[in-house]
Every structure is written in structure tokens, then in C-alpha cells.
Amino acid sequence: MKTVNVWCVLVFLFAGCGSERLNYEQLDKxxxxxxxxxxxxxxxxxxxxxSPYFDAVFQRPDFPPVIDSVFPGDDIxxxxxxxxNIGGGTLIVKVGNxxxxxxxxxxxxxxxxEEDALxxxxxxxxxxxxxxFTRNEGIELYSLGACIYANNAKNIAITGKGKLxxxxxxxxxxxxxxxxxxxxxxxxxxxxxxxxxDGKTADYIFPPALIAPIxxxxxxxEGISLERSAFWNIVPTYCENVIIRGVNIHSIGxxxxxxxxxxxxxxxxxxxxxxxxxxxxIALKAGRGDDGLRVNRPTENVVVRYCLAERGHGGLTxxxxxxxQVQQVYVHDCAFDGTDVGIRFKxxxxxxxxxxxxxxxxxxxxxxxxxxxxxxxxxxTHVGNAASRDHQVKPNRLTPRFSDITxxxxxxxxAADCIKIDGIPESMLENVRFSNIHAxxxxxxxxxDAKDIIIENSSINCVECEIDTVNVSGLxxxxxEFIN
Numbered sequence: 039m040k041t042v043n044v045w046c047v048l049v050f051l052f053a054g055c056g057s058e059r060l061n062y063e064q065l066d067k068x069x070x071x072x073x074x075x076x077x078x079x080x081x082x083x084x085x086x087x088x089s090p091y092f093d094a095v096f097q098r099p100d101f102p103p104v105i106d107s108v109f110p111g112d113d114i115x116x117x118x119x120x121x122x123n124i125g126g127g128t129l130i131v132k133v134g135n136x137x138x139x140x141x142x143x144x145x146x147x148x149x150x151x152e153e154d155a156l157x158x159x160x161x162x163x164x165x166x167x168x169x170x171f172t173r174n175e176g177i178e179l180y181s182l183g184a185c186i187y188a189n190n191a192k193n194i195a196i197t198g199k200g201k202l203x204x205x206x207x208x209x210x211x212x213x214x215x216x217x218x219x220x221x222x223x224x225x226x227x228x229x230x231x232x233x234x235x236d237g238k239t240a241d242y243i244f245p246p247a248l249i250a251p252i253x254x255x256x257x258x259x260e261g262i263s264l265e266r267s268a269f270w271n272i273v274p275t276y277c278e279n280v281i282i283r284g285v286n287i288h289s290i291g292x293x294x295x296x297x298x299x300x301x302x303x304x305x306x307x308x309x310x311x312x313x314x315x316x317x318x319x320i321a322l323k324a325g326r327g328d329d330g331l332r333v334n335r336p337t338e339n340v341v342v343r344y345c346l347a348e349r350g351h352g353g354l355t356x357x358x359x360x361x362x363q364v365q366q367v368y369v370h371d372c373a374f375d376g377t378d379v380g381i382r383f384k385x386x387x388x389x390x391x392x393x394x395x396x397x398x399x400x401x402x403x404x405x406x407x408x409x410x411x412x413x414x415x416x417x418x419t420h421v422g423n424a425a426s427r428d429h430q431v432k433p434n435r436l437t438p439r440f441s442d443i444t445x446x447x448x449x450x451x452x453a454a455d456c457i458k459i460d461g462i463p464e465s466m467l468e469n470v471r472f473s474n475i476h477a478x479x480x481x482x483x484x485x486x487d488a489k490d491i492i493i494e495n496s497s498i499n500c501v502e503c504e505i506d507t508v509n510v511s512g513l514x515x516x517x518x519e520f521i522n
Contacts, residue, residue, distance in 0.1 A: 059495035059517060062476045065449050069402045072375045076346030080261075080284035080310035087307060090397055091366035092339040096281050096307045099193050099258050101148045102126045110134035114157075115141055122147055126193070131155045131200060139165030140246065143188040143196075151200025151262055159185040159246075161208025163237040166246050171230075173252065173275045173301055174244040175220045176326030176359030176389075178333065179233035182210070182243060184250030184273070188257075195258040196249065204248055204267040211268055215242040216293070219420050221388070226328035245269040252276055260284050267295050271315075275301035276335060283309045290349055292316035297350065299323055302335035302362050308342045319350035319377065322367060323359045327389050327436060330361025337362070342369040353377045353403065357384030358416065360391035360438060367396040374403040379411050380453070381445065385438035386416040387424040387431055387462065392438035398445045409453040409477060410445060412488075414438065414462050427486060433464045441468040450477035456498060461487030463509060472496065482520070485510050493518055 060068065084096050104127030108117050114129070114136060121127045126146020133154045140159075143149065151157065159165070166182035171189060174181060185204060188194055205211060215223065223240075224233050237243050245268040251257050252275040263286040264271050271287050274280045280303055289295030295316030300306050302324045313319035324330060324337045347353035353374030356364050374380045380403040385392055403409055415425050423429040431437070440461075450456060456479035461467040467488040475496040482500045485491070490512040497519040507513065 060447070060474050062449070062497060065447060065474060065476050069400055069447070069449055070344070070371055070373065072346060072373045072402065075310070075344045075371065075373050076312035077284045077286050077310055078312070079344065084281070084283070084307070087341050089339070089341050089366070089368040091368060091395060092305075094305050094339060099195055099256050101128055101146055101193070101195070104128070105130065107132055108136070110136055114138050118142070118144060118147055118149070131157060131198070140183060141186045143186065143191055143194045143251070145192045145194065147191075148195040148197065151196075151198035153199035155198065155200035156203060157200070158203040159205050161205040161210050163209045163213070163243060166210070167236060169234055169236045171252065172250060176301070176323060176361065177220050177224050177329045178230045179224055179235060179244065180231070181235040182246040184247040186249045188251040188254050190253045191251065192254065193256045194251065194254060195260070196262060197258065197260040199261055201263040201265060202248055203265050205246075206266065209237070210243070210245055213237065213241070213243050214245045214268065217242075220244070221327050221329070226332070247271065247273045249273070250275065255279055257281070264288070267292060269294055270296040270299045272298045273301055274303045274306070277303040278305055280306040282307070282311065285311045287311070288314045289316045290314050296321050300337050300340060301325070302333065302337055304336070304338045306340045308340075309344050311345045313345070313347045313350055315350040317350065318352040318355040319347040320345065320353070321355045321357070322364045323357065324362035324364055324391055326359040326361055330359060331390050331435060333362060335362045337364045338366045340367045343371050345372045347372070347374045347377050350377045352379045352382035353405070355382040355384060356393050356396070358386050359389060360385060360393055361389060363391050364393035365395045367393070369398045369401070371400045373401070374405060376404060376406070378406045380405045380409040380450070382408070382411045382413060383440050384416070385414045385440065385462075386421050387438070388421055388436050390436040390438055392440045394440070394442040396443045399447045401448045402451070403448070403453070404451040405453045407453070408455040408458040409448070409450040409479065410457045410472070411455070412440065412459040412461060412467050414440065414467065415460055427460075427463050431464055437465045438462070439465045439468075443470045445471070445475070446473040448475050450475070450479060453477065453479040455479060455481045455484060456500065457483045457485070459485035459488050461485070463487050466509070492516070497521065
């Protein structure tokens with residue numbers, strides 16, 4: 039169904055619905071530019087966090103005063119272990135090239151990379167054995183884990199101006215699983231302790247992330263650069279009190295080369311990071327399908343601010359693995375300059391979960407495809423017939439849902455679509471409010487399967503200003519100007 043633009047009356051409740059309208063020039067002046075965010079602008083101090091959803095104090099960790107150094111040619115892991123055995127301390131990675139297999143951080147260990155220190159990880163499967171407990175694409179298993187791994191550690195840090203480089207050509211990349219989706223291979227009814235992928239139990243492996251702590255508290259990552267990941271770059275899983283700031287991530291051309299993936303973790307701050315990635319820049323996740331529901335741990339209490347996404351599939355993405363729910367997320371003062379999509383919400387019918395209570399404001403973007411995108415069905419390549427909205431499915435335990443999202447003060451300098459929604463017929467996108475959206479886009483609003491959507495105090499410069507909807511109810515506009 040296509041309808042022309044109309045002025046509508048606000049008919050459902052949102053807290054604080056009234057908001058002052060800014061024009062394009064006012065918003066442009068108020069927002070930070072692309073040149074004012076990202077790693078180059080990280081201050082020394084961590085400023086107070088003001089989330090509408092939670093209170094938390096994020097601060098630098100303290101470590102025992104013991105300091106050791108490791109030089110090129112030295113084995114790094116024995117020095118980490120020696121520090122851990124005496125209660126912890128700081129290990130300085132000196133200038134030069136360090137070549138190593140998997141490193142495992144222990145409680146109270148601070149790994150500091152000097153400027154021009156480079157840690158390159160080996161490319162053979164044996165360098166990441168024995169297998170360790172981890173989560174890969176939202177499913178628990180035992181595999182290669184990560185280039186830098188930690189499990190049940192408290193108070194760990196990786197900082198400095200050095201660089202981490204993932205595995206190069208070799209068996210890790212040659213035998214990475216790419217032929218199917220993981221839930222078809224790691225079955226939910228297989229006990230986790232039997233899900234072993236060491237290069238011998240199957241003819242494929244699940245590749246290591248670059249940094250992936252699991253079940254850890256007080257994780258601090260600052261200043262480093264990451265390149266050539268074999269998989270996702272930074273992946274805190276089941277962690278609490280996580281700070282990631284000032285990192286530079288480069289994974290262009292790498293399939294599934296996500297920048298930062300927060301997996302079922304809480305009290306997380308991401309700030310002043312710069313991304314050029316082969317997949318999503320920042321992704322918030324919480325487990326996949328039946329296995330994610332079994333674990334049932336949300337990602338919650340997250341703040342993302344002052345980040346710059348230059349290349350990537352999505353600047354900020356929620357999903358698609360969200361079985362345990364993503365909630366209480368506050369994203370502000372970020373800029374996306376050249377990503378495919380700006381803010382993206384992804385679910386899939388067989389994966390469960392979804393998210394709610396999310397607030398986005400003060401965002402500047404110049405994107406290739408959609409600026410504000412809900413992609414809740416996915417593609418047939420990954421989920422078969424479930425990707426079609428015409429495929430009838432009754433609501434069940436794996437039916438995802440997104441609701442209660444506020445997006446305001448967003449300047450869309452260029453996009454193909456301003457707002458594009460593909461919901462799910464049996465689980466419609468609900469209760470989304472847009473205000474002070476000032477956009478230059480080819481198309482204004484295309485939506486399927488959504489209800490109770492407010493758009494107010496906004497201006498849209500569009501080639502096609504029609505509202506194109508299928509199964510959408512409660513769409514309300516107030517004080518929206520169209521220019522074409």
C-alpha cells in the first residue's frame with residue numbers, strides 16, 4: 039500500500055513526547071563532525087556516563103606495582119604466567135615484532151604494548167591448542183578461542199599504542215567454516231563439553247577472534263590497533279564492567295571481520311574508537327537460537343559514544359544473534375562516514391530474542407544504503423523460507439521482537455533510504471519514536487510489519503517522499519517537512 043504524506047495526530051504515549059524542533063543548520067552546528075570523534079580525540083580521563091537507563095562508574099583499573107618486559111624473540115606467555123603467580127602486574131611488550139600463538143591473560147594482568155610494538159599471531163591451528171571454552175556466533179563450544187583469551191579472570195587490561203595482527207595465510211584461514219550456518223553444525227542437543235572443534239573432530243574449525251575474554255570482570259582495552267583478524271576483533275562474552283576506548287580496528291576485506299561485538303555482557307562503555315571493518319563496526323549480541331535461549335543472558339547497560347565508523351556493513355548494529363535480549367542501550371555523539379548502513383537492527387525468525395529500551399541521539403551519518411534500518415527476516419541463504427514474510431509462522435519461543443526505541447537528533451547527510459523497516463508479520467516492530475531527523479535521502483519511509491511509529495519535528499529532503507507501507511498501523515507524523 040502506498041500513501042501520500044499526511045499530518046497525523048499523536049495517539050499513543052511516550053515519556054517526554056514534546057521536543058524542541060531544530061532545523062538542519064542548527065542540528066549541523068550542534069553535532070560533532072567526523073573530524074571530532076574517533077581514536078585521535080580520546081582524552082586521558084574517562085568522563086562521567088549519563089545513561090537514561092542505568093548508573094555506573096567507569097574508571098581505569100589498578101594493578102600491582104610489579105613490572106616486567108618482554109623483547110622480540112622472547113616467549114610472552116611464560117612471562118604472563120610468572121606475573122600471575124605472584125599476584126599480577128604489568129607486562130611491557132617492547133618495540134619490535136613479536137610472533138606468538140594464543141596468549142591467555144590471568145587476573146590482575148596488564149599487557150602494555152609500546153608504540154611500534156607489534157604482536158603477530160601464528161597461522162597454524164596448533165598455535166591455538168588445546169581448545170578452550172568460548173562462544174562462536176552466539177553458540178557455546180570448545181574451539182581455538184582467541185588470539186588473546188581469558189576465562190574467569192578479574193581485572194585485566196590490554197593497552198598502549200602497539201598493534202595486534204591476526205593470523206596470515208595458513209590452516210586457520212584455509213579451514214575456517216564458511217559452508218553453512220553454525221546452528222546447523224553445532225546442534226543444540228549436543229552437550230557443550232562434546233562440542234569440540236580442534237581441527238581433528240571435523241574438517242573445519244571455527245576461527246579465533248583477536249581478543250575474546252569470557253566470564254571476566256573489569257576488562258579494560260585502550261589505545262591499541264588491530265589488523266587482519268581471522269574473525270571478529272574484540273568480543274567480550276559473559277563479562278561485566280568492560281571499557282573499550284581509543285582502539286583502531288582495520289579489517290576491510292575480511293569476511294565476518296566485525297570490529298567490536300558485545301556478547302551477553304553488562305555495564306559496557308565503548309568510546310573514541312575508529313573502525314574500518316569487513317563487517318559490522320559495533321554489534322550488540324546475546325546468543326543464537328536454542329543455545330542462546332538456554333544460556334539466557336542479555337547484553338545490557340551499554341553506552342557507546344564519540345566513535346567514528348568509516349567503513350563497515352553497519353555503524354552500530356543490534357543483532358542478529360539476540361536470544362538473551364539486548365536492552366538498556368544508550369548511543370550518542372557518534373559519526374558514520376561511509377558505512378553501508380548507519381544504525382541497524384537485525385533478527386532472524388529461528389534465532390529468538392530481540393531488544394528493547396534503546397536510545398540513540400546526536401548522530402551524524404553519510405551512508406551508502408539505509409540510514410535507519412530494521413532487518414528482521416534476513417536472507418534465504420541463512421534461514422531458508424523463514425526469510426520470506428509470506429512464509430506463515432506462529433509465534434514461538436524463537437520469535438524475536440524489537441520495541442521501545444527512541445532515535446533523535448540525527449543528521450543524515452546522504453543515504454538511499456532514510457527509514458527502512460522489514461519487521462516480522464507475527465512479531466511486528468513496535469513503539470519507535472523518531473524526532474529531529476534531518477535527512478537527505480533518495481527514499482523517505484519504506485516499512486513492512488510495524489506499529490506505533492512516531493516521526494516528529496523532522497525535515498526530509500527526498501527524491502521519493504512517498505510513504506510505502508505493508509501491514510503498518512499507528513504511523514503518526516507531526517511537524518514533518520518534506521523537500522523534493
